[in-house]
Amino acid sequence: MASISGLCSSSSNLIPKPNLPSLSRIQSPWMISSPLRIEDNLKISFSGISSKSSHSLLTHSVARDAPSSLSKIAATGDGVPGKSVAKKGLETDPKVLWERYTEWLYQHKDLGLYLDVSRVGFTDEFVKEMEPRFMKAFQAMEDLEKGAIANPDEGRMVGHYWLRNPKLSPNSFLRLQIENTLEAISTFAEDIIVGKIKPPSSPEGRFTHILSVGIGGSALGPQFVAEALAPDNPPLKIRFIDNTDPAGIDHQIAQLGPELASTLVIVVSKSGGTPETRNGLLEVQKAFRDAGLNFAKQGVAITQEGSLLDNTARIEGWLSRFPMFDWVGGRTSEMSAVGLLAAALQGINIKEMLEGASLMDEANRTNVVKNNPAALLALCWYWASDGVGSKDMVVLPYKDSLLLFSRYLQQLVMESLGKEFDLDGNKVNQGLTVYGNKGSTDQHAYIQQLRDGVHNFFATFIEVLRDRPPGHDWELEPGVTCGDYLFGMLQGTRSALYANGRESVTVTVQEVNPRSVGALIALYERAVGIYASLVNINAYHQPGVEAGKKAAGEVLALQKRVLSVLNEASCKDPVEPLSIEEVADRCHSPEDIEMVYKIIAHMAANDRAIIAEGDCGSPRSVKVFLGECNVDGLYG
Numbered sequence: 001m002a003s004i005s006g007l008c009s010s011s012s013n014l015i016p017k018p019n020l021p022s023l024s025r026i027q028s029p030w031m032i033s034s035p036l037r038i039e040d041n042l043k044i045s046f047s048g049i050s051s052k053s054s055h056s057l058l059t060h061s062v063a064r065d066a067p068s069s070l071s072k073i074a075a076t077g078d079g080v081p082g083k084s085v086a087k088k089g090l091e092t093d094p095k096v097l098w099e100r101y102t103e104w105l106y107q108h109k110d111l112g113l114y115l116d117v118s119r120v121g122f123t124d125e126f127v128k129e130m131e132p133r134f135m136k137a138f139q140a141m142e143d144l145e146k147g148a149i150a151n152p153d154e155g156r157m158v159g160h161y162w163l164r165n166p167k168l169s170p171n172s173f174l175r176l177q178i179e180n181t182l183e184a185i186s187t188f189a190e191d192i193i194v195g196k197i198k199p200p201s202s203p204e205g206r207f208t209h210i211l212s213v214g215i216g217g218s219a220l221g222p223q224f225v226a227e228a229l230a231p232d233n234p235p236l237k238i239r240f241i242d243n244t245d246p247a248g249i250d251h252q253i254a255q256l257g258p259e260l261a262s263t264l265v266i267v268v269s270k271s272g273g274t275p276e277t278r279n280g281l282l283e284v285q286k287a288f289r290d291a292g293l294n295f296a297k298q299g300v301a302i303t304q305e306g307s308l309l310d311n312t313a314r315i316e317g318w319l320s321r322f323p324m325f326d327w328v329g330g331r332t333s334e335m336s337a338v339g340l341l342a343a344a345l346q347g348i349n350i351k352e353m354l355e356g357a358s359l360m361d362e363a364n365r366t367n368v369v370k371n372n373p374a375a376l377l378a379l380c381w382y383w384a385s386d387g388v389g390s391k392d393m394v395v396l397p398y399k400d401s402l403l404l405f406s407r408y409l410q411q412l413v414m415e416s417l418g419k420e421f422d423l424d425g426n427k428v429n430q431g432l433t434v435y436g437n438k439g440s441t442d443q444h445a446y447i448q449q450l451r452d453g454v455h456n457f458f459a460t461f462i463e464v465l466r467d468r469p470p471g472h473d474w475e476l477e478p479g480v481t482c483g484d485y486l487f488g489m490l491q492g493t494r495s496a497l498y499a500n501g502r503e504s505v506t507v508t509v510q511e512v513n514p515r516s517v518g519a520l521i522a523l524y525e526r527a528v529g530i531y532a533s534l535v536n537i538n539a540y541h542q543p544g545v546e547a548g549k550k551a552a553g554e555v556l557a558l559q560k561r562v563l564s565v566l567n568e569a570s571c572k573d574p575v576e577p578l579s580i581e582e583v584a585d586r587c588h589s590p591e592d593i594e595m596v597y598k599i600i601a602h603m604a605a606n607d608r609a610i611i612a613e614g615d616c617g618s619p620r621s622v623k624v625f626l627g628e629c630n631v632d633g634l635y636g
């Protein structure tokens with residue numbers, strides 16, 4: 001409470017905002033005193049006092065803070081590209097930078113997409129050294145598209161590129177599967193939207209909401225796309241349950257309220273056995289029962305044929321089922337039913353999304369690095385992070401609707417590239433850390449550290465040229481719109497970071513629409529594939545995730561043993577309170593004593609009939625028993 005009142009009192013010291021007349025164009029202290037210049041600094045002052053002179057930013061000499069690991073290892077060069085190329089300070093001469101910008105700028109005319117890699121300092125020598133690796137990577141991508149087993153550990157083909165160009169499928173069976181699924185998605189979505197398929201007991205007579213239950217790749221793509229592309233008033237509004245947090249689930253269900261009756265529940269799980277998703281489903285089914293609703297008539301499953309989820313949906317007679325293909329990984333599933341069904345139901349043009357992705361794939365098939373945007377990205381990642389993930393990738397979209405892009409990329413990149421072993425079995429601990437939120441918001445959060453602090457990252461700016469739909473813009477001061485500020489913030493941050501030796505890539509699109517979003521997804525999917533090949537790892541498996549899942553399973557199994565032991569002691573007359581040590585011993589897990597304590601503390605905090613006596617601050621003093629004896633004792 002003290003801190004709350006402290007905050008309240010300090011807020012009263014804030015300088016009051018000036019009273020701005022609505023739609024005013026008069027000069028106010030909130031306006032910048034002179035027009036924004038591209039080269040203006042990160043801190044564009046709102047008080048009319050501009051900070052550092054812009055020119056000093058571009059002309060002061062740049063020294064990279066510390067020798068990069070690449071330059072450090074240069075002396076020992078062992079044949080790995082780049083190791084013989086010591087990184088130099090970044091170019092600072094504006095004329096040379098302009099040359100570099102124009103020389104390397106990639107443009108995709110049809111998509112209106114640009115990629116600027118000029119603020120990454122790779123040298124011609126480095127590009128040349130990387131050439132053989134790129135040729136190998138291009139070959140690997142070609143093989144993959146032809147249906148090679150590109151995921152050797154799991155013996156699987158990797159076919160997300162076929163989803164947007166079914167003609168590429170290695171056989172007609174797969175092609176038909178893709179085309180038929182797409183057709184089924186469009187028809188189903190249309191029938192739901194126009195009310196041909198109705199919820200059984202909704203007064204509105206048509207579905208109004210979607211509740212999507214899934215996690216990881218079965219949630220992140222649909223979440224990103226909904227945030228980026230759903231219209232303000234979509235035919236169906238979407239909500240997500242993407243965790244096994246009961247309070248989070250309750251919140252989603254409570255927010256739906258009576259509209260649960262008109263909610264289409266889409267349960268998405270490739271494996272059909274992910275515990276978080278199963279729990280979400282069980283919780284939602286309970287909510288339906290409690291509300292007297294028939295879940296099956298409102299449930300849709302997206303999963304692999306024959307999975308547990310598929311069988312459940314079939315046996316219970318759910319409204320519909322859509323396939324998830326063996327050869328599509330969760331994190332590359334946005335263009336499968338996983339992403340497309342939810343998108344179509346929200347009125348998003350999925351054909352345009354597929355078209356954007358397909359055009360981008362096409363562009364990424366050239367073997368000329370300079371003309372291949374995904375290869376250019378991979379080249380920058382390799383250069384900036386020394387091919388070993390030594391620097392993080394900070395993704396900064398300057399557009400609110402792209403807020404979730406970095407979260408989406410986090411899984412795509414980190415689950416794909418974060419690997420312990422390479423394809424030859426060498427321990428490499430590869431990866432590329434991704435984080436970010438959005439600009440200019442992040443300028444008022446962590447960009448201080450990016451510019452001045454520890455130099456452990458490179459940035460990716462996502463720029464959207466169109467500020468808002470035509471006809472809505474207005475000048476909030478002479479010659480300057482709100483969108484001009486956003487633009488200025490992006491350019492200012494790019495310049496300010498570079499001036500301090502921080503490299504960046506900029507991806508520019510005309511606007512956020514289904515085509516550009518499809519293209520962005522395809523661009524990064526391919527960049528990940530190429531980069532994985534450059535560093536010789538399997539991008540398409542995720543063995544590391546299993547360790548955490550297995551450990552979680554062991555905790556729950558131990559919990560059942562703890563309950564059994566406590567029950568036995570609590571059924572005695574008189575009841576026998578046990579110390580934590582005694583519980584662990586009787587569970588035959590003395591080495592798990594800490595976990596036993598945590599299990600008991602968690603259950604006690606959740607009114608689970610556990611009575612703990614003693615001081616929780618000194619766990620050794622605690623004695624526990626159950627408030628009631630369960631004569632069946634069935635916890636296992």
Ligand SMILES: O=P(O)(O)OC[C@H]1O[C@](O)(CO)[C@@H](O)[C@@H]1O
Pocket residue numbers: 215216217218268269270271272273274277330331415542545
């Ligand atoms: O779609 P599923 O099988 O429920 O898996 C969800 C996610 O879990 C993971 O397997 C990781 O645990 C991801 O790769 C996947 O996207």
